[in-house]
Amino acid sequence: MINGPARGGLVAGLDEDDLPDETALGTLSRSQMAARPHVLRRLLAPIVLARATEDRWSPEFRQLVCAAFNDYAKASRPGSFEDSLARLRGWARSRFAIAHGRDSREVRAGLRVFDPEELLNVEPSVIESRSGVFRVGRRAWVKAPLHVVRDTINPVNWAKLGEFFEYVGRVEDSVEERPDGWSGVFEERYVFGWGPLKLATCHPFLRVDFTFDETRARADYSLLYEEDGLLECDDGYLEAKSAPGRPGWCEYYSEKSTQFRLPSVNLLAPVILAVFLESSLSSIEDAAYDHRETGRA
Amino acid sequence: MVESWQPRLFKQSPPDNGWTHNHHYLYSLLWSAFLDLDAFTASRLRKRFFPYSTNFVVRELLFDEYAHVELHVPGEPSRLRATPSTRLDDRFRDVALWTTIPKLLGPPPYRDRRAPVRNEHGLDDAEVAQALGAIVSEHFKNTYDLEQASFRLDPESRPIVPPALGLSIADARFDVTAGRRVARARLSAVVQSPFRQDEMAQLSDPQNWTLFGFWDPGPNVEARQQHDGIPMRLLLPGGNQLEPSKWRELSFSYASAITPFESRIDYEAVERRDPAALVLKEAITDAIRYEADRASNGSDESPDARSDKRWQWGKDFPHIGHLRGYLSLEKVQGRPGWTRFTAEREARFESPNHDRFRVETLMFWLTCELVSFAIQFARVGPAEKAGIP
Numbered sequence: 001m002i003n004g005p006a007r008g009g010l011v012a013g014l015d016e017d018d019l020p021d022e023t024a025l026g027t028l029s030r031s032q033m034a035a036r037p038h039v040l041r042r043l044l045a046p047i048v049l050a051r052a053t054e055d056r057w058s059p060e061f062r063q064l065v066c067a068a069f070n071d072y073a074k075a076s077r078p079g080s081f082e083d084s085l086a087r088l089r090g091w092a093r094s095r096f097a098i099a100h101g102r103d104s105r106e107v108r109a110g111l112r113v114f115d116p117e118e119l120l121n122v123e124p125s126v127i128e129s130r131s132g133v134f135r136v137g138r139r140a141w142v143k144a145p146l147h148v149v150r151d152t153i154n155p156v157n158w159a160k161l162g163e164f165f166e167y168v169g170r171v172e173d174s175v176e177e178r179p180d181g182w183s184g185v186f187e188e189r190y191v192f193g194w195g196p197l198k199l200a201t202c203h204p205f206l207r208v209d210f211t212f213d214e215t216r217a218r219a220d221y222s223l224l225y226e227e228d229g230l231l232e233c234d235d236g237y238l239e240a241k242s243a244p245g246r247p248g249w250c251e252y253y254s255e256k257s258t259q260f261r262l263p264s265v266n267l268l269a270p271v272i273l274a275v276f277l278e279s280s281l282s283s284i285e286d287a288a289y290d291h292r293e294t295g296r297a
Numbered sequence: 298m299v300e301s302w303q304p305r306l307f308k309q310s311p312p313d314n315g316w317t318h319n320h321h322y323l324y325s326l327l328w329s330a331f332l333d334l335d336a337f338t339a340s341r342l343r344k345r346f347f348p349y350s351t352n353f354v355v356r357e358l359l360f361d362e363y364a365h366v367e368l369h370v371p372g373e374p375s376r377l378r379a380t381p382s383t384r385l386d387d388r389f390r391d392v393a394l395w396t397t398i399p400k401l402l403g404p405p406p407y408r409d410r411r412a413p414v415r416n417e418h419g420l421d422d423a424e425v426a427q428a429l430g431a432i433v434s435e436h437f438k439n440t441y442d443l444e445q446a447s448f449r450l451d452p453e454s455r456p457i458v459p460p461a462l463g464l465s466i467a468d469a470r471f472d473v474t475a476g477r478r479v480a481r482a483r484l485s486a487v488v489q490s491p492f493r494q495d496e497m498a499q500l501s502d503p504q505n506w507t508l509f510g511f512w513d514p515g516p517n518v519e520a521r522q523q524h525d526g527i528p529m530r531l532l533l534p535g536g537n538q539l540e541p542s543k544w545r546e547l548s549f550s551y552a553s554a555i556t557p558f559e560s561r562i563d564y565e566a567v568e569r570r571d572p573a574a575l576v577l578k579e580a581i582t583d584a585i586r587y588e589a590d591r592a593s594n595g596s597d598e599s600p601d602a603r604s605d606k607r608w609q610w611g612k613d614f615p616h617i618g619h620l621r622g623y624l625s626l627e628k629v630q631g632r633p634g635w636t637r638f639t640a641e642r643e644a645r646f647e648s649p650n651h652d653r654f655r656v657e658t659l660m661f662w663l664t665c666e667l668v669s670f671a672i673q674f675a676r677v678g679p680a681e682k683a684g685i686p
Contacts, residue, residue, distance in 0.1 A: 180557040183491065183633060209491070209633030211557045218558070220633040237631045255631065 039282050040068035042122060045092035048085065057081075120285045125277060127270050133233050134266075136273035137255040140281055141243055144288035149240040149250045150217035152287045155186050155208050160286075162279035164190045171205070181211035185224060192272055200265060203227035204234055215242045232259040238280070252284055304510030305669040308384045316532070319383040321539035322376055324511065327385065328534035329354045330393035331661040332654050333400045335422055337412035346535025346543075346650045351400045352422070355429045358390050363432055376537065388462055391440070392668055394433050395459040399450045401430030457486070457664060464671040465489035467635075471663075475656050478618075482659035483641040486667055490674040492628040492636045497674055498560035500626060501553035503529060508673055509666050513544065526550055529566060533616060534661070535650055545616050559627035566620040618645030624666075636674075638667055 044064060057065075062081045069084045121141040128135045142149055151157060158168045167189040175184035186208040192200045204226040210219045222235035236256035243249040256273050260266040303310040306327075311320050329339075329349040336350040349357075360377045361384070377384070385393075405423035415421050437443040441461040448455055457469040469486035490497065499505050506512035513530035529549035536543070551564035622642035629635040640663050646652040 180494070207633045209628070211628065213557045216556075216558065218628075218630070220628070220631050222632055222634075235631050239630070257631070 037068050037070050039278075039285075040064060041088065041091060043278070044068055044088060048089050049092050057085075120281070120288070122281065125274055127274070129270075132266060133257050133259040134269040134273055135236075135255065135257040136270065136277055137253065138277045138281065139251065139253045140284070141246070142240075142250045142252050142284055142288050143248060144250060144284075144291050145248070146215070146217065146240060146242050146250050148287050148291045149252060149284060150212050152284055153217060153219050153238040153240060154210055155219050155221070158188075161283045162276065164192065164276075164279070166191055166201075170208075178211075180213060181209070183207075183209040186221065192268075200230065202230055204231055206234070216240070230261055230265070232261050234258050252281075254280060302505055302508040302673065304507060305386060305672045306389055306510040306665065308386050309382060316539055317383065318537065318539050319376060319380045321532070321534075321543070322537045323383065323385050324532065325349065325534045325536055326354050326357050327389060327393050327665070328658065328661050330358075330396045331657045331664075333397075333657075335406070335409075335412070337409055337422075342653075343649050344536075346533060346648060348535055348650065348654070351397050352425050352429055355394065355397055355401065355433060358385070358394055359432060359436065362436065386672070388464060388672060389665070389668060391437075391462060392458055392664065394436065395455075398430065398433060398445060399452050399455070401426045401433060402445065403450045457484075458668065458671075463675075464668065465675055466667065466671050469667070471660060473656055473660070478652070479643060479645045480655040480659055481641065481643040482656065482663055483639070484660075484663040484667055485637065485639045487629055487632065487635045487637050488667075488671050488674065489634060490636050490671075491634050492558075492626060494555060494557055494560070497626055497636065498555045500624065500670070501555055501560040501562040503527070503549060503551055503562065503564065509669050511662070511665070528569070531566075531617070531620075533648065533651060534658070542613075547617070547620070557628075559625060561623060561625040561627075563623040564621065566617075568615055568617050614647065616646065616648040616651070618647050620644050638670055640666055 065084045123139045125138045171185040186206045205224045206221045208221045218239040220237045238254045241251045243251045334350045339350040434445045472483045474481045504514045511532040515528045526548045529547045530544045546569040547566040548569045549566045553562040625639040627637050
């Protein structure tokens, strides 16, 4: 989900369009096109890699590609679409179009030195399916102290992980506080949707455990029950660890397994999971950015 | 030391002055359940630390509920009649019975030609096993509503601990490596109990291994802080008499760590007393003579041969060559309220019976430790506390 204005920037001329309903369903609203360049580059990378020889693109996609390199353009005039697309293809190839294996780690390590990501270094998601349960995992390195990431993955702050959370909160009489964290029952209400289209609303109760020490923090959760019986499975964890040999960086890993009771909705589970992880990763990046800006102020 | 951690093996903890003969007898029965022995094979093993046949084990474990079991399995009268207060905890009893089911209900093994076809009651060993298997199946059906037909007989495919025992143990799995003299076993399982640094994690201190019953950590002394060569005793199973020498004195070295996510202890132990060279030479000579007699004398040995001290492994002889391993308890990722129990142990035994059944002995110990852990730490979760269904 990409929402909100570019960080630190002034967005103009992007008020919501009064588009007819049938047009709105099939297009992105302009408010969704103004987004963070880092996020846009990651989201668009698989598309340009998959369509390496494509030369016909929609106007909306052209705008997204240009927006993905706003930060590169800085004070100068924004580059043309062709120039931005060429940059995006090169960026995507260097980060994702590498066969997974031992060599790819060394390549990425080299990239961190010569072409470092600003605050986030992300590995591709891993999606698995077994007996109708979809599991997605994603790893990233975050340039932020552990306590910054720890506060973000604490379930009490999960509302910041994405705008699809209508409500999150602890069931207070179930909570056991500890010096190294807490555990208890956690209530969520979240909405699956795309623009004006709302696909489903879920109201699960989770069993949650949040634990931390000086080098690691982890939030584990598993499904207790869902109010309307929509979910068969909803468990996973978010973990942040100090990255050995990389002072100032954390290793962040998030994994989520989900199965919806309705087969038609369960078909969308991989998409929902991938978007959830991407959104939570963006929130981690936001927290890292805010910490850096606070330090500079 | 956590004062409340009494041994979980028995319905009533042993008296303050230690185990009695009957406690050791039940311990030996529990061990024998893992050995899958027929009566003839069991009779041919060494007297010291002798194991019991599977049929005999079942007879004794079901003695209280199924008196007619004794009719199927002749032999020595039950020792349990004289001591009604000394009994295994029901969960340990049922774990042992569960372990014997593949032997009872499975196809009869190759029969040793030297074994008598029928016992003095006219019963064939295999027929007795089948009859006992029916009684054990009836026991699990009546007590836990478990149908044996729902489970495979292949031991590698069966749950290590019977489900519905109320122990909240899941995903239990053994990995075993056996060599010529050394065996290593690793047991991994998840137990529904929240990981607690201030309580459960104290198992990384061997002084709290009183929970497991057959470990005796000795007095609490400052030397423990050195983590090097502390005195520790381990009780070897086998036989029906508890002699002091069955508690083996070990020099126990360990290192432990506790974090909010995991507690772990790594250890290594050897016997404290090094036997005199003369004693060792005598033991070897005795063993050679024993094997030569067996090879030249092809007929059955009479039960009276057990009284011959020539067959004994001497009390001063080394029994445990070395022990090493680790015990790890960690919070399970993505499953709040569950703890992963991982125990690995490698052993080399000098005691002949334990050396012959080194894999089974390790599996027996690790299973008992897992069950003790589950009995001690089963908890009500936060949802149940909050009254949420």
